[in-house]
Amino acid sequence: MNRRALVSLLILGVALLLLPLFANSYLLSVATLILFFAFAGQAWNVMMGFCGQLSLGHSLYVGVGAYVAAGLFVHLGIGPWAGVWLAVALCVALGCTIGFLAFRFGISGVYFALLTIAFAEFTRIGFDHLQWTGGPGGLFLKVAQRDTIDIANFRGPPAMYYYAILALAAGALALCSWLLKSRAGFYWQAIRENEEAAQALGINTFRWKMLAVAISSAMTAVAGVFYAFYYNNLFPEQIFHISRSIEIILGPIIGGVGTLFGPILGAVVLTVLADGITELLAAVGVEVPGIKQVFYGIVLLMVIMFLPNGIWPTLARKLGLVHAEGGK
Amino acid sequence: MTWDLVANVLIAGLLTGMVYGLMALGLSVIFGVVRVVNFAHGEMMTIAMYAAVILFVGFRLDPFLAVLPVAAAFFVFGYWLQKGLINPFITRPEHSQFMLLVAVAIIMVNVLLMVFGPDARNLQVDYQLESFEIGRLLVDKARVYAAGVALLTAGALFGFFRFTLTGKAIRACADNHLGALVVGLNVKHLYALTFGIGSACVAVAGCMMVLLVDVTPNLGPAYTLLAFITVIVGGMGSMPGAIVGGILIGMSEALAGLLISPSAKSMFSFGLLILVLLLRPQGLLGKKP
Amino acid sequence: MSALLEVRNLSKAFRGLKAVNNVSFEVPAKGIVALIGPNGAGKTTCFNLIAGEFAADTGEVRLGGTLLSGMRSDQACKAGIGRTYQVVKPFPEMTVEENVVVGALNRAPTVAAARCAANEVLKLVHLDKKAHIRAAHLTLPERKRLEVARALATQPRILLLDEVMAGLRPTEVDEIVAVFRTVNQETGLAILFVEHVMRAVMALAQEVVVLHHGEMIARGAPDAVVRDPKVIESYLGAEAVDG
Known part of the structure; x- marks a missing residue:
């Protein structure tokens, strides 16, 4: 990263901090959504982007994190600041179980991805039958009062949630940036690029892959807790669904x-795209269910076909935010 | 609960499982040769089911006859999907292929939703409610016929891969991509052919399935997962494995529905998947990598 | 000289085919030993057994008295084995420097220290000018040197080189032979190498071990081994001795 990039980042940070002063509630909700996906995406990226382990079942951690914190709050009155720890612990345990089974039995690539889906689906059906969390009927939190701020129970106006998720997303960025420069970052990338060679260089690949899974699932669990307290309602059908993982x-x-x-x-592009299409279709007056998703799918197809490495590497080079060689 | 009931349910599961097996066979053939996991497989199955419904409602065409045009159309569709869209992705990383097919799947589901709406559709053939009586067993006629067609199609496919020149060429591609290129096989064409064949399998399975269940646009992802589970349980790349896997899944679903509750049936399948992945990752009939 | 690496009665069969059959040899401390033989003689299998890539059926490997048999490859590396692969395995999306940093982290306490060590090694193998290029952009000879650099950076007690000179021009061979000789003399690093390029074998090795069909058929000083009739018959052919 060069000076230009640092200055841009600083300006972006200040703009995000001041956003609630100018934005209406719609814009604020969009920004919150973007930051939520940025945070959860960063968590997934630790496992896949850094360490090369393709998980298609991250909805598992969002769901378990959300249900644990919400269940404790609804049934026992335990606030999210305590609940988040249990949520994280449980998700890390789950992640490590999947990781242990897969890595010890030599399951990798597509098979690993399918194992992660299987665990998420298994859990979804399990929660459908779990009465403590309301089963398929869902679990509901009392909707927050918009004018009082109750930090202890994480209830308050939209701006509070916005700042919370902003802090989480920024924290995740800082954490990942640090991780990438640390021993773990080097080891993970080596494992991603060639596991056999990595191991021959003295890396206990099993242990470092487990660490990636643990960090990724912990971060995603926190995202789940946020989800529960922001949206106030949880249904197994939605939160554990594979489409949630894909999102x-x-x-x-x-x-x-x-x-x-x-x-x-990516979170910015996708959220703006989805909302933009909704707005556009509403403006034109078309109301056919599914048409929005068709557009969404087509745009997705285009991006995947023509920008196989994603938008950022190309954009960063165009804007001069990274040096041309070694540009990552 | 009587043994008669259990036997009846198991036989129904076995027959449905054969249709599952044919669907999974399509996925297995595509993965075995092209090495791409078709994440839009269940969505294609759903499209085939709708096609059968339209042909029945519009032209009074029995699903057992509709199989032919639908399979032919799917073959052409699959051929061009591979040649036009997927082929450039063969050398890209798995997650990239995955996203491509997810995008295709999203488009498919929602086009169906736009065209047909969210309500369930079905078709009523005359023999829908008839059944064979064998001793104390009652077996639906439609289910028996559907399973028969599934087995016949699978058998034809075995024959194709074993005895025809094109089938052998495709197997050569699967065994050794580079070697196939070296001896001058048109790999691109053979891959497209394979995708077409896999799609035709799904088409046949879809036409049969619509005799057994109602169809809604959002069935796709569930069928995609079902096909994955079946293929992994049976063994990726093993053609008999897909059928055996399908039968196992069909029977375990039926049993779970009977013993616990219908909504828990896929939990059984996922449990089976997790067990197989851990104890025999190459699948029941798969070869060690 | 005492033996640093001891290989005792090592055997490994793949589906009944004996890839390595009852092979024993030593590499003395600070010694350089070449492992030669025709294709399929079991040289690379020998390497993989020593480096913990897979487990031997029988026999044992010791490094400085420590039993290596039963160790995974990362444990073998920690114990002091540094290896390269015949088919190079770089980390293509990482820069050359980052590739070597991964190796250096084996002993270095911090990333900064590893970076320092990595740059030293890169200078040694003449890759320092390419440090910030992604490994995917290197030529094949450069990738082979990168493999060597990565293995050296782990600070091994013995370096296992698997055909790092194949495909190099004679001048390049001489260059890299000089590098190994320098490292060997300055740090006392022992080297065991598999090689078909006889020019390098004759220039570098103090002792040569010849494998054929998984069995050791000759062992001794380079000059003596190349005149051994058994070796000439099975592997070298008459003209190779002259070249």
Whole structure:
């Protein structure tokens, strides 16, 4: 990263901090959504982008994280600041179980991806039958009062949620940037590029892959807790569904897998695209269910076909934010 | 619960499983040769089901006859999908291929939604409610016929790959991509042919499935997952494995529906998948890599 | 000289085919030993057994007295084995420097220290000018040198080189032979190498071990081995001795 990039980042940061002062509630909700996907995408990117382990079941961690925190809050009155720890612990345990089984039994690539889907689906059906969380009927939090801020229970106006997810997304960016420059970052990339060679250079690949899974699932669990308290309602059918996993990973893939800013850029592009299409269709007066998603799919197809490495690497070079060689 | 009931349910599961097997066979053939996982497989299945419904409602064409035009159309569609869209992605990383086919799947589901709306459709043939009586067993006629067509199609496919020159060439491609190029096989064409054949399998399976269940646009992802599970349980790249996997999944679903609740049936399949992945990752009939 | 690497009665069969059959040899401390033989003689299998890529059926490998048998490749590396692959395995999307940093982190306490060490090694193999290029853009000879650099950066006690000179021009061979000789003399690093390029074998090796069909058929000083009738018959042919 060069000076130009640093200055741009600084300006962006200030703009994001001041956003609630100018934005109406619609814009604020869009920005919150973008930051949510940027955060969750960053979490997925740790596992796939850095370490090369393709997970298609990250909805598992969003769902379990959300349900644990929400369940504790609804049934036992335990606020999210305590609940998040249990959510994280449980998701890390789940992630490590999947990782342990897969890595020990030599399951990789497509098979690993399918194993992650299988666990997410398994859990979805499990929650459909779990009465403590309301089963398929869903689990509901009391909607927050818009004018009072209750930090302890994480209830308040939209701007509070905005700042919370902004802090999370920024924290994730800082964490990932640090990780990438640390020993873990080097080891993960080596494993991603060639696992056999990495191991011959003294890397205990099993242990470092497990670390990537643990960090990724922990971050995604936090995203799940945020989801629960922001949206106030949880249904297994929605939160564990494979389309939720796909939503999470679209951002990093569109933005650029393995890059730091890819997940953020991808989240912006996808959210703006989805909302833009909705607005456009509403303006034209077309109301056919599904037409929005068709457009969405077509644009997605175009991006994947013509920008195989994602938008960020190309954009960053065009804007002069990275040096031409070694440009990552 | 009586043994009669269990036997009836198991036989129904076995027959449905054969249709699952044919669907999975399409996926297995495509993966075995082209090395691309078709994440839009279930969506294609759904399209075939709608095609059968339209042909029945519009032209009174029985699904067992509709199989022919639908399969032919799917073959052409699959051929061009591979040649036009997927071929450039063969050398790209897995996640890139995955996203491509997810995009295709999203478009397919939602076009169906736009055209047909969210409500379930079905068709009623005359023999829908008839059944064979064998001793104390009652077996639906439609289910028996559907399973028969599935087996016949699978058998034809085995024959094609074993005895025809084109089939052998495709197998050569699957065994050794570089070698196939070296001896002058048109790999691009053979890949497209394979994708077409896989699609035709799905088409046949879809026409049969519509006799057994109602169809809605959002069935796609569930069928995609079902096909994956079947193929992995049976063994990726093993053609008999796909059928065996399908039968196993069909029977376990039926049993789960009977013993626990119908909504838990896919939990059984996923449990089976997890077990197979851990204990025998290459699948029941798969060869060790 | 005491033996640094001891290979005792090593055997490995693949589906009944004996790839390595009861092979024993040593590499002395600071020694350079060449492993030669026709294709399929079991040289690379020998390497893989020593480096922990897969487990031997029988026999054992010791490094400085420590038993290596049963170790995974990362443990073998920690114990002091540094290896290259016959078919190079670079990390293509990482820069040349980053590739070597990964190796250097084996012993270096911090990334900064590893970066320093990596740059030293890159100078040694004449890749320092390419440090910030992605490994995907290197030529094949450069990739082979990158493999060597990565293995050297792990600070091994013995370096296992698998045909790093194949495909190089004679001047390039001399250049890289000089590098190995320097490293060997300055740091006392022992080297075991598989090589078909006899020019390099004759220039570098103090001792030569000849494998054929998985068995050791000769062992000794380079000059003596190339005149051994068994070796000439099975592998070298008459003209190779003259060349």
